[in-house]
Amino acid sequence: LETVRQVEKELKAELANKTKVVHAMPQLPPNLEETNDNIPQLSRLQIELMVNSLAAGFTRIATYQITNSVGQPRMTWLGIKEGHHSLSHEPDSNEEAYEKLIKINTWYCEQVAYLTKRLAETPEPGGDGSLLDNTTIVWTNELGKGNSHTRNNIPFVLIGGGLGFRMGQAFDFGGTPHNRLLMTLCEAMGHPVKSFGNPDFCGDGTLPGLV
Secondary structure, eight states: OOOHHHHHHHHHHHHHHOOOOOOOOOOTTOOOSSOOOGOOOHOOOOOOOOHHHHHSSSSSSOOOOSSSSTTOOOOOGTTTOSSSSHHHHHHHHHHHHHHHHHHHHHHHHHHHHHHHHHHHBBBTTSSSSSSSGOEEEEEOSOOOOOOOOBSSSOEEEEEESSOOOOOOOOOOOOOOTTTHHHHHHHTTOOOSSOSSGGGGTTTTTSOOOTT
């Protein structure tokens, strides 16, 4: 019986260690509904969930997207009543729509900045530096231009020190398919590939100058 009690004691201690929360848990505000006007609060909650999941080791990869690709969020908190998707289809000559899109894109940028800040101020569990030092954020859009649905000149922004990319640089790869960037990411993760997606768009392999 003494042996059984000792095993029980060890199991309880192990379970207590595994369930102990060593980082702050995001709190869901009461009565917060999934509605358009609550997008700013929901955005922050999603970011907190991502950061805490990474800190707790629940995941190593996370994806963050606000609404779907043809969503119509109305950024009322920015003083914009029209849907984002509708505004994105306005012609370039519509200066009012253009200014509103700048406001919307600035707000999106602020969400990425907040994610970056939260990663930077969260220590890497069991390691050196912060989560940002050991994470790479890839921020992009699915189209180069909304009103024409073109897939040219799509911007990609890399943030963080996780894969050894040199920050503070700007490149114009002159119409190079983004398949090569995805190949570069794979190689940085220790998994070199000869192609990613359609091999016809993989050209000369990984992109130069990023590391």
